[in-house]
Amino acid sequence: MMLGALAILLAVSCGSDGQSPAEATRSALATPVVQAATSPQPISDEPRRPDLPDIVRLAPEDLAAYCLDFLRELENDVSRRAMLESVLEGPLDTDAPTIINVIDLAQDYLHIGEAEKALNLLTRALRLEGLDELGGGYKALLLEDTAIGYLKMGELDNCLSPTGALICTLPLDGFVAQTNGDGTGNALELLGQLLEIEPDSVKARWLLNIGHMALGTYPQGVPKEYLVPREALGSGYDIGRFYNVAASAGLYTLDNAGGSIVDDFDNDGLLDIVTSTLNPCGPLDYFHNDGNGIFTEYSSRAGLDGQLGGLNIVQADYNNDGWMDITVVRGAWLSEIGQMRKSLLRNNGDGTFTDVTHESGLARNSYPSQSAAWADYDNDGDLDVYFCNESEIVVEFDRQRLRFPSELYRNNGDGNFVDVAARARVTNSRFCKGAVWGDYDNDGDPDLYVSNNGSENRLYRNDGDGAFTDVALDLGVAEPIWSFPTWFWDYDNDGWLDLFVADYGAEVQDVAADYLGLPTERGRPRLYKNDGAGGFIDVTREAGLYRINVTMGGNFGDLDNDGFPDIYLGTGYPQYEAVMPNRMYRNNGGDDFVDVTFSGGFGHLMKGHGISFGDLDRDGDQDIFAQIGGMFPKDYFSNALYENPGHGNRWITVRLVGVESNRAAIGARIRIEVATDSGTRSVYAQVNSGGSFGASSLEQQIGLGMAQSIISMEVAWPASGTTQVFPDLPLDTHYEVREGDDTYKVLDLPRVCCFESAPR
Secondary structure, rough: OHHHHHHHHHHHHOOOOOOOOHHHHHHHOOOOOOOOOOOOOOOOOOOOOHHHHHHHHHOOOHHHHHHHHHHHHOOOOHHHHHHHHHHHOOOOOOOOHHHHHHEEEEEEHHOOOOHHHHHHHHHHHHOOOHHHOOOHHHHHEEEEEEHHHHHHHHHHHHOOOHHHHHHHHHHHHHHHHHOHHHHHHHHHHHHHHHHHHHHOHHHHHHHHHHHHHHHHHOOOOOOOHHHOHHHHOOOOOOOOOOEEEOOOOOOOOOOOOOEEEEOOOOOOOOOOOEOHHHHHHOEEEEEHHHHHHHEEHHHOOOOOOEEEEOOOEEOOOOOOOOEEEEEEEOEEEEEEHHOOOOEEEEEOOOOOEEOHHHHOOOOOOOOEEEEEEOOOOOOOOOEEEEEEEEEEEEEEEEEEEEEEOEEEEEEEEOOOOOEEEHOOOOOOEEEEEEEEEOOOOOOOEEEEEEEEEOOOOOEEEEEEEEEEEHHHHHHHHOOOOOOEEEEOOOOOOOOOEEEEEEEEOOOOOHHHHHHHHOOOOOOEEEEEEEEEOOOEEEOOOOOOOOOOOOOEEEEEEOOOOOOOOOOEEEEEOOOOOOOOEEEEEEEEEEEEEEEEEHHHEEEEOOOOEEEEEOEEEEEEHHHEEEEEEEOOOOOOOOEEEEOOOOOOOOOEEEEEEEEOOOOOOOOOEEEEEEEEEOOEEEEEEEEEOOOOOOOOOOOOEEEEEOOOEEEEEEEEEEOOEEEEEOOOOOEEEEEEEEOOHHHHHEOOOOOOOOOOOOOH
């Protein structure tokens, strides 16, 4: 029942004023008329199931049974489905309860991959006599759901091959049109009928245009009154085409929603990729960078194939041994059945990982979580970790209590952690979706920003005594209310960390309305500029980011090496109707941002989650990896790797090694002063993995624009409080800097031959 309940929750929470009759009916009757009785679940802080990674110790036949049982519980309650099937197996009645039950059962069929059953049932209902006279928008509901089902069929028939992702990226061109147009063709016919009933339906208009693009009949096949003009899908700047080379690079897998990490896990100088999936029986995927344009799947040999499930992952060297470790968080969105323990995976330095969750003390609680963030909050030289858990208020015997508070684990320096969240005053007590660290007030210790879904966000200022004070309301950074990914960054290169907070409070029709310039008041992100005096200014509108994106994953990096970080947002929500492009925004010199989604080829229509930046081919610029996939069991898709075409700008890469500070140098600050033909400028960077959903490499690949020379590089270390200065560095070079060492090392990193180009 949980995913079905989640879909209803999102639909209700994202409802808007001025709904069409179909939308109003859906909102009012979201719960099926016929429901199987369910016994109440006990309220408990203990996990209801075994620790997830431990199930690999079961015999194969027992593991298969366990996974099947768990997936059925996630997909929807089997007895409820059987009840609906029994009610609808005979002739259908033309009444509201029947139509709602048809829609509910059909959606359930789609979620578990029974598309033919779903469409047969919906088609039967559309043929009922008297449907037009029923009123209440019921025919429109059936038309919409049937069209969406056929669009999904078109995707499954055409987009899941290694090269099929090209068919699912806006703008769609005729030369990559769907070869099997049956599903999408049926969808277009039904959408046309729907628009006759509801000519003002922005959702139907949007999906009609997407369908014609998929078939190669856009724009000529779209009725003029419903056309989404080409200019609405234009770009304000030509960033150059970034081709998706995932399939040819050995990264083709089909997964549900999950996280991603780009980093060097075997210390060979090349960046590898690790992904996760929320499928509770799906393992981590470890793709080793072979240095020849190909990645090889190393999960089994690394011992990671037994790490199952996990919507998000992040890296850190928690034990300061020089090898990058992995943290897995599980159970997001699933409430009671999401009580799956986290995992801390120690890198053994020999190509394998060991699960040390229990022995490290991190298995104390099993709370549903979406995000984890590492930093040395007490500046003692080792990394601590914050788990962003999805708190709920429950009532027992007329008394309220909190379940699933967020956790702050202090690293004792001996491989053990202790939860100090309560004494540090950072339990949050809200439905947390993202957490990031950054020293926004430049006082030498990291502060913590927490984004919450459905309530105000928190900015925990580090008081320097082991405790934090929430100053979000005082500083005006508590919105948006329906928040998701977030990060600290210095987008304008003034030496002060700014804050970006993505929004998740809209639906596909709101995205379409935003593209078409139609009025809508739904969720927008926030860009908070640091004023350098301890506060922030909301500059979202002035920066050109007051757009509707429905963001799930996101991160930042430098597309063109101009020294100003850009934004990539993975978009969507669980329902199949969520057909919208992922979005890329180019930073225009720290002044504002320009949408380059379509000129760069980033408008992937499938659901985007973990986003990671890194120089995967070692040519001096950042490539972008996106983990793609939905939440429902059959809504899976393949990864995307966008190869940077290069832009002729200068750069350096800096790998920092902490000695008194943490070994991975998380929290260290870098300032590079360069000479240009018009004077001097500074470029700033903070060592972290970027956003809260998707982890970029901890090495800093820094674009320098058209710099003529590097005047100096300054590195400020968090634990020692020292600053090192290195003058007159050569451009376009890889460096390693060790804390306390006045010399630097030039790294002779292996250059990847090339990624095989994707079909043009």
